[in-house]
Amino acid sequence: MARANGNPPHDDSGAPRSVSRPHRPLYRTVYPFRILGMGLSSLPVGVVLAQQQAGAMAWALLLFSGLLWPHLALWRSRRSRNPERTERANLLVDSAIAALWVPLMHFNLLPSALILTLATVDKINTGIRGLWQRSLPGMAGAIVLGGLLTGFAFAPETSMPVIIACMPILLIHTVAVSLNGYRLVRRVHYQNRRLDELSRTDPLTGLDNRRQWEEHAQHVLERQRTGRGPATLVMVDLDSFKAVNDERGHAAGDDVLRSVAAVLRECIGDRGRAVRYGGDEFAAALEVDEPQALEIAESIRRRVGELSFVAAPALRCTVSLGVASASPGMSLRRWMAAADSALYDAKDQGRDRVATPGRNPHAAATDRARAAAR
Ligand SMILES: Nc1nc2c(ncn2[C@@H]2O[C@H](COP(=O)(O)OP(=O)(O)OP(=O)(O)O)[C@@H](O)[C@H]2O)c(=O)[nH]1
Incomplete structure (x- = not known):
C-alpha cells in the first residue's frame, strides 16, 4: 500500500483539464x-x-x-x-x-x-x-x-x-x-x-487532493460531533497493484487508478467525497451510517472486480476496503487509523473484501454479498 495523493473541471475520464491555451503571436x-x-x-x-x-x-x-x-x-x-x-x-x-x-x-x-x-x-x-x-x-x-x-x-x-x-x-x-x-x-x-481548481485536485484521477479532502472529512466529523448526522470512513486499496505496473506498465496502472476513481465517484454520489490518499490507496468520508457505508463499500468492491480495460482485456482488479464509523469526539487521525486497521485486516484475510475494525472480515458484508450472489 503506497501513500501519495488524489474534483475541478474534468475530461471524460474524470481527470482535470489543462489551464493553458495555445500562444497567439x-x-x-x-x-x-x-x-x-x-x-x-x-x-x-x-x-x-x-x-x-x-x-x-x-x-x-x-x-x-x-x-x-x-x-x-x-x-x-x-x-x-x-x-x-x-x-x-x-x-x-x-x-x-x-x-x-x-x-x-x-x-x-x-x-x-x-x-x-x-x-x-x-x-x-x-x-x-x-x-x-x-x-x-x-x-x-x-x-x-x-x-x-x-x-x-x-x-x-x-x-x-x-x-x-x-x-x-x-x-x-x-x-x-x-x-x-x-x-x-x-x-x-x-x-x-x-x-x-487544479490546486485542490489529484491530476491523475480528478478526485480531491489530500488537503481539500481533509477539510471535507473534518466537516463530516464536526457534523457527527454536533449530532447533525453520521460519519463513516471507507479506506480502499488496490490488491497487488505493483504487479499491474510491473507486468503491464505504468500507463496501464494509471488507467486502473482512473477507473477505480470513477467507480468511487459513481458509488459514493452525493453521500461524501473521495480522495486518492496514496499511490493505489483511496479514502472516502461519507455522511452515512455504518450499514449504509458497508453497502457502498461492497458495491465499490463488486464494481472494481467487474472493470475491464480496452488496452489490457485480460486484466482484472480487486480492492480491499476498511470501513470505520466515527465515535463521538474522535479526531480525523484516529478515525483514519481505525479504517486503515480494518483495511489491513481485509488484506490479511486474503484481499478482495470489506472489513470493519475488530471484526472478522469473513463475517462482514463481503461474505453476505457473495452468498447472496451465489
Ligand atoms: N501507475 C501508477 N502506479 C503508482 C502510482 N503511485 C504509486 N504507484 C504504484 O503503486 C504500487 C503500490 O504497491 P504496493 O504498496 O506494494 O501495494 P500492492 O502491490 O497493491 O500490494 P498490496 O497493497 O499489499 O495488495 C507501487 O508499485 C507504486 O509504484 C501512480 O500514480 N501510477
Whole structure:
C-alpha cells in the first residue's frame, strides 16, 4: 500500500483539464488594432492636410501610414526569424509615425493630442513592460524631424470639420481597446479559477487532493460531533497493484487508478467525497451510517472486480476496503487509523473484501454479498 495523493473541471475520464491555451503571436493581436488606429487617425490628419493645402509628399506619407504600413508591419513580423522582436520594433515605428503627424499638422491641438495619446495607449495595451516609455524618444525625435521639415509651423486651432473627423477614432478605437482589456480580464479570471481548481485536485484521477479532502472529512466529523448526522470512513486499496505496473506498465496502472476513481465517484454520489490518499490507496468520508457505508463499500468492491480495460482485456482488479464509523469526539487521525486497521485486516484475510475494525472480515458484508450472489 503506497501513500501519495488524489474534483475541478474534468475530461471524460474524470481527470482535470489543462489551464493553458495555445500562444497567439503578438503581431496577430496587434494587427487589427494597427489597421483600426492607423486607418481611423488618417481621417482627421487628412482633413487637416486638406485645410493646409498640403503637398504631394504629405499625402503620400498619409497613404503609407494609413493604408500600407499595417500590412507591411505584418509582413515584416511574419517573415522574421524573431517575430516577437520585430513586432516590438514595429510598435515603436507606429509611435514615431503618429508623432511625425503632429508637426506635419502644425500642432493642430485636438488631433495631435488624440494621436499621441492613442499611440501610447496602444503600447500600454500590449502589456509589454516598459514599451510605452521606450516609444517616447522615437516620438520626440519624430516631432523634431517633422518640425524641422515644416519650420515648426504652429496653428493649434482645431476647426469643426477636424473635430468631427476625430470622432470615429475617439469612439471606435477607445471601445475596441476597452473590449480587448475586458477580454484579457475575463481570461485571467478563468485561468485563476482553473488554477484554484487544479490546486485542490489529484491530476491523475480528478478526485480531491489530500488537503481539500481533509477539510471535507473534518466537516463530516464536526457534523457527527454536533449530532447533525453520521460519519463513516471507507479506506480502499488496490490488491497487488505493483504487479499491474510491473507486468503491464505504468500507463496501464494509471488507467486502473482512473477507473477505480470513477467507480468511487459513481458509488459514493452525493453521500461524501473521495480522495486518492496514496499511490493505489483511496479514502472516502461519507455522511452515512455504518450499514449504509458497508453497502457502498461492497458495491465499490463488486464494481472494481467487474472493470475491464480496452488496452489490457485480460486484466482484472480487486480492492480491499476498511470501513470505520466515527465515535463521538474522535479526531480525523484516529478515525483514519481505525479504517486503515480494518483495511489491513481485509488484506490479511486474503484481499478482495470489506472489513470493519475488530471484526472478522469473513463475517462482514463481503461474505453476505457473495452468498447472496451465489
Ligand atoms: N501507475 C501508477 N502506479 C503508482 C502510482 N503511485 C504509486 N504507484 C504504484 O503503486 C504500487 C503500490 O504497491 P504496493 O504498496 O506494494 O501495494 P500492492 O502491490 O497493491 O500490494 P498490496 O497493497 O499489499 O495488495 C507501487 O508499485 C507504486 O509504484 C501512480 O500514480 N501510477
